[in-house]
Amino acid sequence: MGMTMTERILARASGRDEVRPGDLVLARVDFAMGHDLTIPPAGKIMREQMGAERIWDPERVAVVQDHFQPAKDAASATLGRMTREFARDMGVRWYFEVGQGGICHTVLPERGLVLPGELVVGADSHSCTYGALNNFATGIGSTDLACVLALGELWFRVPESLRFVYHNRLGEWVEGKDLILHVIGTIGVDGARSKAMEHTGEALRHLDMEARLTMTNMAIEAGAKNGIMACDDVTTTYLRGRAQRPYEPVVSDPDAVYERTFEIDAEKVPITLARPTSPDNMASIDEVAGTRLDQVFIGSCTNSRITDLRRAARVLAGRHVAPWVRLIVTPSSHEVARQAEREGLIRTFLDAGAAWTTATCGACLGGHMGVLGEGEVCLSTTNRNFPGRMGDPRALVYLANPAVAAASAVTGVITHPREVAREPVGA
Amino acid sequence: MTAATILRGRAWRFGDNVDTDQIIPAKYAIYSLDEGRLGQHAMEGVPGNEGGWSQGIARGDIIVAGSNFGCGSSREIAPIAIRGAGVSCVIADSFARIFFRNSINLGYPILQSPQAAEAIEAGDELEVDLEAGVIRDLTRGDEYRADAFPEFMTELMRMGGLVPWVRQRLEERGGRD
Numbered sequence: 001m002g003m004t005m006t007e008r009i010l011a012r013a014s015g016r017d018e019v020r021p022g023d024l025v026l027a028r029v030d031f032a033m034g035h036d037l038t039i040p041p042a043g044k045i046m047r048e049q050m051g052a053e054r055i056w057d058p059e060r061v062a063v064v065q066d067h068f069q070p071a072k073d074a075a076s077a078t079l080g081r082m083t084r085e086f087a088r089d090m091g092v093r094w095y096f097e098v099g100q101g102g103i104c105h106t107v108l109p110e111r112g113l114v115l116p117g118e119l120v121v122g123a124d125s126h127s128c129t130y131g132a133l134n135n136f137a138t139g140i141g142s143t144d145l146a147c148v149l150a151l152g153e154l155w156f157r158v159p160e161s162l163r164f165v166y167h168n169r170l171g172e173w174v175e176g177k178d179l180i181l182h183v184i185g186t187i188g189v190d191g192a193r194s195k196a197m198e199h200t201g202e203a204l205r206h207l208d209m210e211a212r213l214t215m216t217n218m219a220i221e222a223g224a225k226n227g228i229m230a231c232d233d234v235t236t237t238y239l240r241g242r243a244q245r246p247y248e249p250v251v252s253d254p255d256a257v258y259e260r261t262f263e264i265d266a267e268k269v270p271i272t273l274a275r276p277t278s279p280d281n282m283a284s285i286d287e288v289a290g291t292r293l294d295q296v297f298i299g300s301c302t303n304s305r306i307t308d309l310r311r312a313a314r315v316l317a318g319r320h321v322a323p324w325v326r327l328i329v330t331p332s333s334h335e336v337a338r339q340a341e342r343e344g345l346i347r348t349f350l351d352a353g354a355a356w357t358t359a360t361c362g363a364c365l366g367g368h369m370g371v372l373g374e375g376e377v378c379l380s381t382t383n384r385n386f387p388g389r390m391g392d393p394r395a396l397v398y399l400a401n402p403a404v405a406a407a408s409a410v411t412g413v414i415t416h417p418r419e420v421a422r423e424p425v426g427a
Numbered sequence: 428m429t430a431a432t433i434l435r436g437r438a439w440r441f442g443d444n445v446d447t448d449q450i451i452p453a454k455y456a457i458y459s460l461d462e463g464r465l466g467q468h469a470m471e472g473v474p475g476n477e478g479g480w481s482q483g484i485a486r487g488d489i490i491v492a493g494s495n496f497g498c499g500s501s502r503e504i505a506p507i508a509i510r511g512a513g514v515s516c517v518i519a520d521s522f523a524r525i526f527f528r529n530s531i532n533l534g535y536p537i538l539q540s541p542q543a544a545e546a547i548e549a550g551d552e553l554e555v556d557l558e559a560g561v562i563r564d565l566t567r568g569d570e571y572r573a574d575a576f577p578e579f580m581t582e583l584m585r586m587g588g589l590v591p592w593v594r595q596r597l598e599e600r601g602g603r604d
């Protein structure tokens with residue numbers, strides 16, 4: 001019997017010829033990541049409770065200052081300091097200071113640190129993002145991370161795989177975000193609980209790496225353990241000049257076993273949003289158009305990479321944010337910010353009346369720079385809209401793609417981008 | 428530090444898909460190293476609990492929830508906050524995977540039982556036998572069996588979580604050097 005790519009990676013990493021869903025394996029980790037909220041507890045557990053003095057391999061660990069950094073208050077400054085000291089004491093090779101990295105899930109792919117065929121863990125639930133680069137990547141807790149830092153290995157339950165096949169090509173204004181919101185809306189927030197989501201099909205071949213990362217980023221919003229895609233020309237082109245190590249892609253065998261296969265006609269997927277207060281509360285743009293907004297947020301590891309900012313800027317160019325609405329644009333890394341600067345996108349955002357911020361998680365998790373108040377309504381390009389995610393539990397958050405966000409900022413209500421821009425993006 | 432095997436307490440009911448932002452709102456993540464402080468704010472993100480929840484908890488009380496409990500972020504402070512509030516265990520129809528992992532790694536007892544999650548009502552007196560995997564509703568006189576976990580997970584829970592397991596492995600390795 002054949003294996004899926006997920007099974008193949010877990011088999012290799014655990015030194016077995018074959019694994020099956022449900023098997024518990026002890027596997028070697030190829031790369032691990034922690035950030036300013038998860039390194040302090042993990043470091044403490046590793047040193048004080050587990051009694052380890054060193055990390056297993058300083059070359060294979062990234063530490064990123066992103067969640068509450070630049071420090072939003074004194075307590076987060078303390079966490080930032082503990083994170084910094086841990087990275088320094090342990091000689092962590094891939095340490096990203098404020099101003100030099102950005103959001104972990106953008107930084108690791110763009111620095112070529114997470115590669116095809118690898119087993120990657122991150123002490124952050126959206127670590128599943130990296131799977132677009134043909135690896136097994138999953139989010140773990142702080143005690144898990146402490147274990148990995150100390151030993152370089154961790155226990156895993158081999159997940160069942162669900163396959164999503166996207167036929168045809170995406171319609172105008174429809175992006176990776178719409179596809180994944182459509183899938184989550186169809187299967188529900190626990191529709192892939194503890195399973196692997198393997199994405200494949202013709203529509204994906206036409207998606208750039210950024211759009212693919214958006215899709216695997218939200219695997220966890222369907223409850224999945226990981227999201228994964230094959231390695232193709234888009235992948236190898238993206239990795240050229242970035243990859244920090246040699247890599248070996250994995251493929252799913254033709255006779256690999258899937259618990260279920262979903263066939264999706266990408267051409268028929270409309271611009272899709274998630275209504276408050278759950279990512280599976282799916283709505284097409286027509287169903288929610290006209291909803292009044294207080295804030296629009298373009299940011300996060302989901303949808304604030306360079307192609308996302310280009311799409312948003314294209315809609316905003318020469319236009320202005322509606323009165324009584326605030327638009328906050330937070331690039332997801334400093335590399336993205338630099339590129340946006342080179343392309344003149346920052347100018348477009350500033351001229352449109354947007355608040356352009358440094359690269360950080362910021363408003364995404366209700367941390368700082370855009371926290372919502374009671375009863376406020378926000379349209380956001382992020383991945384979660386549970387009660388309280390972006391601030392007050394009575395605030396309402398709609399999730400959408402960046403072009404919808406830009407168009408809605410211009411009108412002040414949820415708006416189809418074609419209403420605002422005459423020319424389609426990328427035309 | 429192995430958990431007591433017989434737990435007793437009153438049931439506190441929650442619905443489906445209670446996520447980690449409801450269990451412990453992100454703004455309290457800055458207290459990630461202070462279990463007591465996290466406990467004071469446990470379940471505060473659940474709509475209606477804005478004024479606090481843990482004040483009403485008696486040590487040993489039990490959370491009974493629907494499906495996908497603990498979905499959302501990887502925050503290990505979610506089970507820690509619940510433990511910090513004095514809750515002795517969580518019974519649910521099902522758990523989200525990272526919450527599940529984190530609890531096992533912490534040696535914190537969680538039980539999956541769709542029947543119990545469906546039938547138990549708020550305020551019921553419960554008794555949980557962890558070794559046997561049995562949940563008794565003393566108020567109603569009902570008894571439920573929790574789903575069995577794979578051997579390795581039961582072993583981790585019995586050892587008190589991942590910390591003692593790693594210590595053991597480090598010692599073995601040290602011995603080899």
Ligand code: SF4
Binds near residue numbers: 067104126300361382
């Ligand atoms: S941007 Fe948001 S979802 Fe992404 S890592 Fe930061 S807080 Fe998490």
